[in-house]
Amino acid sequence: MLGINIETDMRRKLFEHMQKLSFGYYDNHKTGHSISRLTKDLEEIGEVAHHGPEDVFVAVMTLVGSFILMLTINWKLAILAFLVIPLLTYLAIYFNKKMTITFRRMFSDVADINARVEDSIGGIRVVQAFANEKHEQKQFAVNNENYRHTKLRSYKIMAQNVTANYMLMRIITLFTLLFGTFFVLRGELTNGEFVAFILLSNILLGPIQKINAVIESYPKGIAGFKRYCEILDTVPDIKDSPNAKEISVNGAIEYNQVTFGYEGQEKVLQNISFHIRKGETIAFVGPSGSGKTTLCSLLPRFYELEKGSICIDGVDIRDIKLESLRSQIGIVQQDVFLFSGSIRENIAYGKLDATDDEIMEAARRAQLDEFVQTQPFGLETVIGERGVKLSGGQKQRLAIARMFLKNPPILILDEATSALDTETEVAIQQSLAELSKGRTTLVIAHRLATIKNADRIMVVTKEGIAEQGNHEELIEAEGIYSRLHYAQFG
Numbered sequence: 001m002l003g004i005n006i007e008t009d010m011r012r013k014l015f016e017h018m019q020k021l022s023f024g025y026y027d028n029h030k031t032g033h034s035i036s037r038l039t040k041d042l043e044e045i046g047e048v049a050h051h052g053p054e055d056v057f058v059a060v061m062t063l064v065g066s067f068i069l070m071l072t073i074n075w076k077l078a079i080l081a082f083l084v085i086p087l088l089t090y091l092a093i094y095f096n097k098k099m100t101i102t103f104r105r106m107f108s109d110v111a112d113i114n115a116r117v118e119d120s121i122g123g124i125r126v127v128q129a130f131a132n133e134k135h136e137q138k139q140f141a142v143n144n145e146n147y148r149h150t151k152l153r154s155y156k157i158m159a160q161n162v163t164a165n166y167m168l169m170r171i172i173t174l175f176t177l178l179f180g181t182f183f184v185l186r187g188e189l190t191n192g193e194f195v196a197f198i199l200l201s202n203i204l205l206g207p208i209q210k211i212n213a214v215i216e217s218y219p220k221g222i223a224g225f226k227r228y229c230e231i232l233d234t235v236p237d238i239k240d241s242p243n244a245k246e247i248s249v250n251g252a253i254e255y256n257q258v259t260f261g262y263e264g265q266e267k268v269l270q271n272i273s274f275h276i277r278k279g280e281t282i283a284f285v286g287p288s289g290s291g292k293t294t295l296c297s298l299l300p301r302f303y304e305l306e307k308g309s310i311c312i313d314g315v316d317i318r319d320i321k322l323e324s325l326r327s328q329i330g331i332v333q334q335d336v337f338l339f340s341g342s343i344r345e346n347i348a349y350g351k352l353d354a355t356d357d358e359i360m361e362a363a364r365r366a367q368l369d370e371f372v373q374t375q376p377f378g379l380e381t382v383i384g385e386r387g388v389k390l391s392g393g394q395k396q397r398l399a400i401a402r403m404f405l406k407n408p409p410i411l412i413l414d415e416a417t418s419a420l421d422t423e424t425e426v427a428i429q430q431s432l433a434e435l436s437k438g439r440t441t442l443v444i445a446h447r448l449a450t451i452k453n454a455d456r457i458m459v460v461t462k463e464g465i466a467e468q469g470n471h472e473e474l475i476e477a478e479g480i481y482s483r484l485h486y487a488q489f490g
Contacts, residue, residue, distance in 0.1 A: 007046030011038055014231060022238040023302045024263060032115025033108075037231060040110050041224035044103075048214075048221030055214050059207035066204045073193050073200075080179050081201055084168050088208065091168070095161040099219035100226075102154040107223055109147040116143045165212050169205050176201040238304050238322070246324040250313050251278040251409045251440030253299070257308035260298060268294045271308070272464055281436055283443040283451035285484065286460035292444045295460065296412045299442070300329045312410070330408035332432070334415035336399040338387030343372060344379035346387070346398055350405035358405060366401035366431050368394070393428060400431045411441045448485050457481065 018034060070078035120127060120136045127136055180197055183189035189197070253276040261267040268291040276282050284292040297303055298310060301317055310317050317325055330350075338346050347362055348354045354362075359379060363369045371394060375381040387395050396416060403411065413432060429450060445451045452471040459467040459480045467479050474481035 004046060006049040007042050010045065010228065011042050014038060014042070014228060017232055017234075017236075020236045020239065021234065022236060022304070023297070024237060025234065028263070030111075030115040030118075032113070032118045033111040034231075035118070036107065036111035036114050037227055041107055041227050044107075044217075044220040044224040045228065048217055055210050059210040059214075062207040063204065063211075066200050066207075070197060070200050070204075073197050074183060074189050077176070077179055077183060077189070077197060081172055081176055081204070084172050084175070088165065088168055091161065091164050092212070095157060095164075096219055098157050099154060099161075100222050102150060102157060103220045104223035104226060106147065106150045106154060107227055109143065109150050112143045113140075113147060116140050161212070165208070169208060172201060172204065238301050240321050241318055244319055244321045246321050247313070247315055249328040249409045252276065252313050253410070253440060254311045254314075255295075255308070256311070258295075258298065258305060258310060259307035260294060260303065260305055262303075267306075269298075270464065273308075274458065274465060274468070276440060276442070278440055279438060280456065281441040281443065281454045283445060283454035283457045284460050285445060285448065285451065285457060285481065286466075290460045290462055292460050293414055296331075296414060296442050296444060299410070299412070300326045300331070327406075328408050329410045329412065330403040330406050331412045331414065332396070332399050332403055332416045332435075336387070336395040338383060338390070338395060338398065340383070340385040342377075342380050342382050343375070343398065346383065347379075347401045347405060350402035351407075354405055359401075362401040362404040363397075365404045365434055366397045367427060368397040368401050371397070396428050397431060400428070400435055403435055409439055411436060411439045413441065413443045413445075415444055415446065448481075448488055459484075 015038060018038075067078060067082060070081065116139060120140065127133060176198055180189060180194045184191065184194050255272055255274050258269055258272040259267060260269045272291075272295065284295060286292055294303070298305060299312075299317070301322060305318075312320070312325075339349070343363075344356075344359060347359050350362070351358065356379070360369060360372070363372050372378055372381075383389050383398075387398070390398065399416075413436075416428070416432060443451050443454060448471075451457060454470070456468055456470060457474055458465050459474070461480070467474055467477065467481055469477065475485060476482075
């Protein structure tokens with residue numbers, strides 16, 4: 001019971017901590033490793049917590065009791081029998097260190113296998129489309145073989161430990177027989193006391209074996225615990241400031257001398273400044289890698305600024321509670337992430353306590369209601385892992401319905417229609433136009449036809465904001481935007 005409760009509490013605490021870590025952490029760590037820490041590592045900790053204290057307590061009490069009885073029979077023989085105990089203790093510490101290192105490596109190998117399986121199975125359509133099943137099998141074989149070698153190494157260390165302990169325990173028996181015979185011949189020990197001493201020495205071996213079993217499981221637990229602590233010791237780089245407050249957002253946004261670069265890379269944005277009025281639709285265009293998505297990712301504090309500030313309604317976003325900030329910003333991306341549940345669950349993710357009427361109204365406004373009504377289970381239709389049973393357009397509509405339900409005052413549309421065919425794109429654009437009404441909207445797009453009606457268009461390059469104005473003004477300026485427009489439409 002104790003071990004299960006400890007494992008459950010630790011898993012809850014670890015998951016809660018993982019939810020607080022920023023995008024920067026997950027950019028540099030594989031999902032499979034996180035899964036391994038939440039499952040395999042904590043299972044071993046739970047096993048040690050469940051069996052360890054109980055077994056050690058029983059073993060120590062038996063050991064102490066046996067030793068006291070042996071002392072009452074013949075203190076000299078008792079001391080001689082216990083001379084081996086310090087050597088057993090030394091071997092336990094020695095092998096414990098070796099096994100802890102090996103088990104930690106083994107847990108890392110399991111995490112690598114989880115990461116490999118997650119990539120291969122998650123991308124099974126790509127794997128089979130390229131007929132690269134054998135390549136994936138080779139990649140998996142490498143991870144599997146690494147795990148095999150590490151596990152064999154752990155078994156060898158355990159075998160050495162068991163062998164050494166077995167020999168020493170037999171030495172205890174041999175000591176008892178030899179020196180016991182010696183004391184009997186000298187008349188210091190009766191035949192009955194000698195037999196009793198032999199029986200007690202056999203009882204003595206039981207707790208030693210039990211402690212040895214605990215010592216074998218302990219390195220697994222301590223290795224798992226160290227990997228558990230690695231994540232808990234990772235301080236979230238984005239968190240609420242001590243004076244952070246909740247606010248009700250209207251939608252005016254100001255970027256002031258914003259500078260940002262991803263870890264270990266050159267600056268993506270340098271000294272970017274602009275102002276967006278409440279309810280204004282701003283479009284960002286420019287070459288790939290110029291920082292358009294990064295610019296918008298800084299607004300909900302998915303990443304932390306290096307220099308400068310971003311303000312909403314005159315309040316620095318670092319002075320707003322994260323939950324309050326992000327609850328008032330909606331994001332629709334090109335690559336829509338859907339959970340492997342029902343249509344209802346995915347739409348309701350925008351407002352967890354939404355009623356069926358609210359969900360259907362959001363679906364209607366996103367032009368998804370007809371699709372829902374054609375499904376045999378309606379809103380309860382399961383869409384598969386990551387929405388695999390839906391088309392690209394249906395996924396986008398579902399994401400838009402989710403935003404209608406969330407109803408945020410600020411909206412970010414990141415290439416929301418770039419992967420769709422022309423007919424579907426037109427339908428989705430109508431839904432997005434409906435969604436954008438009355439909201440401050442930031443649009444990232446490569447297809448200029450989708451943003452020509454924006455209030456203002458900003459051309460982003462690696463040097464910063466190169467141009468801004470409405471569609472007609474930028475065409476007349478005959479600059480970068482004009483050349484992009486000519487390249488797309490001739």
